Structure formats: C-alpha cells, structure tokens
Amino acid sequence: MGNEIKDFFDKMAPEWDVMCKHDLLRIERILLLSRIDEGARVLDVACGTGVLTPALLDLGAGEILGVDISDEMIKVAKSKYDHDAVRFEATDFMDIEEEDFDVAIVYNAYPHFLDKKSLVAKLYNVLKPGGRFVVAHSDSKERINGCHHKLDSKISDHLLAVEHEANHFMKSFEIDTMIDAPDLYVLSGTRR
Incomplete structure (x- = not known):
C-alpha cells in the first residue's frame, strides 16, 4: 500500500x-460465515x-494479530484493547513475515488493496494449508462504492x-462463500 493510503x-x-x-x-454474521474455530490463529488484515x-x-x-498500515489506527486499537491473546502492529500487510494463520480476514478494507494479485499471493503465504481467507463488508458493494467514489484512485x-472478485482467488483458494x-x-474460501 502506498503513502497516500497511510496518510489518509x-x-x-x-x-x-x-x-x-x-x-x-x-x-x-460475517464471523459465523468465516468458520473460525475456537483457539484459531486469526490475522485481521487492515484492522483499523x-x-x-x-x-x-x-x-x-x-x-489475534491485527495489522494496519496506519500508525494512528493502531494507536487507537492498542488504547482500546489490552488482552493477552491480542497484538496490534503498525505495518504494511505485504511486509508481514508471520505465517501459519488459520484465518485471515480483510474486513471493510478490500478496495484499498489496489494490487489484487499481490494481495491474494500474500494471503496464500500467511495462511497454513487449509487456512481460510475472508473478504467482507458489512454493507452492499453499491454503498461501499458510494462511500469511496470521491476518493483518489490511489x-x-x-x-x-463478488463473482468477479472471486476470479482473483480461484487459482490459490477453493471458494465456498460468495x-x-x-x-x-x-x-471466502480455503487455501489449496
């Protein structure tokens, strides 16, 4: 992700x-559809x-590891939650080195990943075999696009x-939820 996104x-x-x-x-509802097992290692991508x-x-x-490119978002997150099972890191998701997550969730952030091919490859790399990716928004694509229509394309x-976006994932993941x-x-789907 670029500096424009971080600054924004x-x-x-x-x-x-x-x-x-x-x-x-x-x-x-999103998390139930995500099929998160008790004790799962979860990566919250662009956690805000x-x-x-x-x-x-x-x-x-x-x-739970929450990562976000915004230092300021992470400061807010850290001020809200103090739990042994939760960590937050201000870093670009593409730079993360940890692996073997059971689930990686991109909630209300997918449109901000402009290079979908790189996003999919990174999700594949951070998940263990059979691990689940989830791209989710708690609104319709029309409403999401309406909120973003004034934003710079950067x-x-x-x-x-969803059928179109699924095409980015099909080579690396078995899609089971659209x-x-x-x-x-x-x-959503599981790593092949």
Whole structure:
C-alpha cells in the first residue's frame, strides 16, 4: 500500500470510531460465515481501530494479530484493547513475515488493496494449508462504492460483483462463500 493510503487513514483515525458505525449483528454474521474455530490463529488484515477484536475474542480465537498500515489506527486499537491473546502492529500487510494463520480476514478494507494479485499471493503465504481467507463488508458493494467514489484512485478501487472478485482467488483458494447482498458482501474460501 502506498503513502497516500497511510496518510489518509492516519488523518481519519482519531474520529474513525465516531464516523464509522458498525452493525454488530452483521459482524457476527460475517464471523459465523468465516468458520473460525475456537483457539484459531486469526490475522485481521487492515484492522483499523480493532473493530472485529471483541467479536473474535467472543468466538474464542486463540490468537489475534491485527495489522494496519496506519500508525494512528493502531494507536487507537492498542488504547482500546489490552488482552493477552491480542497484538496490534503498525505495518504494511505485504511486509508481514508471520505465517501459519488459520484465518485471515480483510474486513471493510478490500478496495484499498489496489494490487489484487499481490494481495491474494500474500494471503496464500500467511495462511497454513487449509487456512481460510475472508473478504467482507458489512454493507452492499453499491454503498461501499458510494462511500469511496470521491476518493483518489490511489486510495481505493471500486468493489465489483463478488463473482468477479472471486476470479482473483480461484487459482490459490477453493471458494465456498460468495454473498453479494443489500446488507452484506462476503467472499471466502480455503487455501489449496
């Protein structure tokens, strides 16, 4: 990810949780669709302020690593959560060296990964064989695109139909979940 994306989210971080309200029922639904086993090692990609953290802990995740390119988002996340099973790192996901995660979730962030081929390759590398990737939004692609339409193309791509986005993943993953609904967008599968 580029500096434009980092700068954008660094500026937004102090007010992010006030500006962006997340429907907890939709988050729970996404995480149920994610099939996260108790004790799982979960990588929260572009975790922002740690929106998923409480729900992941409630599901019994054994370890959560939240990474985000924005130092300021990570500062907010660290101020909100102090739990032995949770770590946050301010780093570009593409630079992460840890592997063998059971699940990698990209929640409300997929359009900000402009190089989809590199994203898919990195997700493949951080997951253990049979590990699950999840791309999810707690809203429709139309609403997501409406929120992003004024952003510079260096910050965000359009979110396309789930069937189209699935094409990026099919060589490396067995796709088993595709939802493109008025209130939810989920693409998920397991590493081959």
